[in-house]
Amino acid sequence: MLKYMLRTFIVFLVSYAHAGYNFYNIAPVPYQLDQVSFSNGSLQLTKNGEVKRGQGLFQALRDVGIENVQALEIINALRDEVEFSKLKVGDKLEAGFDTAHRLVSFSFSQNPAEKHILSLDPITHQWLYKFKEEHTHWYSRIIEGEIKQGETLQGTLLKQGFAPDVVNNIVSALTCKVNFRMNARVGDKFRALIKERFFNEQIIATKVLYTSYEGSRAGSHETFMYEDAEKGSTYNAHYTEDGQALIRAGLRYPLSRLHVRSNYGMRRHPVTGRRVMHRGVDLRGRTGTPVHAVASGKVVLATYNKYAGNKIAIRHRDGSTSYYFHLNKRKVRRGDYVRSYQVIGTVGSTGRVTGPHLHFGFKKPNGRWMNPLNKRMIATPKLTGERFIKLQEQIAQIKQKMIDLDISKNSNYLLAQIPNLPVAKPIKFYDIERLIASVTPEESTL
Numbered sequence: 001m002l003k004y005m006l007r008t009f010i011v012f013l014v015s016y017a018h019a020g021y022n023f024y025n026i027a028p029v030p031y032q033l034d035q036v037s038f039s040n041g042s043l044q045l046t047k048n049g050e051v052k053r054g055q056g057l058f059q060a061l062r063d064v065g066i067e068n069v070q071a072l073e074i075i076n077a078l079r080d081e082v083e084f085s086k087l088k089v090g091d092k093l094e095a096g097f098d099t100a101h102r103l104v105s106f107s108f109s110q111n112p113a114e115k116h117i118l119s120l121d122p123i124t125h126q127w128l129y130k131f132k133e134e135h136t137h138w139y140s141r142i143i144e145g146e147i148k149q150g151e152t153l154q155g156t157l158l159k160q161g162f163a164p165d166v167v168n169n170i171v172s173a174l175t176c177k178v179n180f181r182m183n184a185r186v187g188d189k190f191r192a193l194i195k196e197r198f199f200n201e202q203i204i205a206t207k208v209l210y211t212s213y214e215g216s217r218a219g220s221h222e223t224f225m226y227e228d229a230e231k232g233s234t235y236n237a238h239y240t241e242d243g244q245a246l247i248r249a250g251l252r253y254p255l256s257r258l259h260v261r262s263n264y265g266m267r268r269h270p271v272t273g274r275r276v277m278h279r280g281v282d283l284r285g286r287t288g289t290p291v292h293a294v295a296s297g298k299v300v301l302a303t304y305n306k307y308a309g310n311k312i313a314i315r316h317r318d319g320s321t322s323y324y325f326h327l328n329k330r331k332v333r334r335g336d337y338v339r340s341y342q343v344i345g346t347v348g349s350t351g352r353v354t355g356p357h358l359h360f361g362f363k364k365p366n367g368r369w370m371n372p373l374n375k376r377m378i379a380t381p382k383l384t385g386e387r388f389i390k391l392q393e394q395i396a397q398i399k400q401k402m403i404d405l406d407i408s409k410n411s412n413y414l415l416a417q418i419p420n421l422p423v424a425k426p427i428k429f430y431d432i433e434r435l436i437a438s439v440t441p442e443e444s445t446l
């Protein structure tokens, strides 16, 4: 175990030391201290920071006064707990130093209710990890409306004050079924069930559980959110009631510039000189150029061998697998889930090669190699077996939740219409929704 940790640390160290960050030449940025406090009887100095636009993790760590060697330690200690690939602007960092300016504690937080905390054990000098989560509540509510003259679904929702990513979730769930550009009409009706996570009266996360759209040209469509038991699973998505996935999954290219150096098929091997089948394409690229996952999936292979060099394979949701060989660096590990176009490594010349390039291969779900440049879409299979059964359970819960919300909404309206009921002031629509939400605190399964 220790050996494994040490090895991953060294691999990591080496990979970052060459990553072009130019570590050793930059003097540490002078930082100001935000707080001084006593902890365990000794003085501790705290520096707060947050991830700024265009910043990587290293720059953010540097901004709170953490130097590179320690930054690597911190990243290594947190990488099983935090998805650094989902780093976003505004994520909070906090570094604690002792009076000798040694880093003794660190915390990272992607929303106000959750904190990943590391503290340095003074005896073993190991980083100890703790996860601190504040008490939060999930509340559900229904969004509904009609498309008005000169408006789009997206525009309507944005005007109602929903966050762009929530709007995007709703629209993209429906996009597979509704051709908005051609078939949206004034008077079309939409509905969505969303679940919002509250902490201190603030919404810190939103899930879109259901969407529907009904129009004269567009027809009627419903989508249901499915959540897999496995966290971060590529199955997490919107589906139709019969289990058809609603994901747009066009393939991306692994390099931002595509120049085929050697095509798929029979060829004379550049190193051995023998005529062999080339089971992929060689793409031109300089050492260090980022290599992207062509679609989302699970990393099923991230290793080194003397022919393929550093190689990564990603299994996609339709059962096909993409392969990336001769990498200079691997930036993901086996078992990781990757998003489409996530950087998974860099171009290199490891293994049996004549120079730096990316060998990009593709296997069909049946295990046969194919020309990766002929693969344009990841087929979105229907959910089957246990997953389909779970989807049906979740759909039943979603429907019940909407019935409950409709009933409490109607009874509220009835209540408001009773003539002798003293009404202090008109209740705003959103307040009514909140009122409804507050009587139906959420079960965590949805």
Ligand SMILES: [Zn+2]
Pocket: 262, 278, 280, 281, 282, 358, 359, 360
């Ligand atoms: Zn090749």
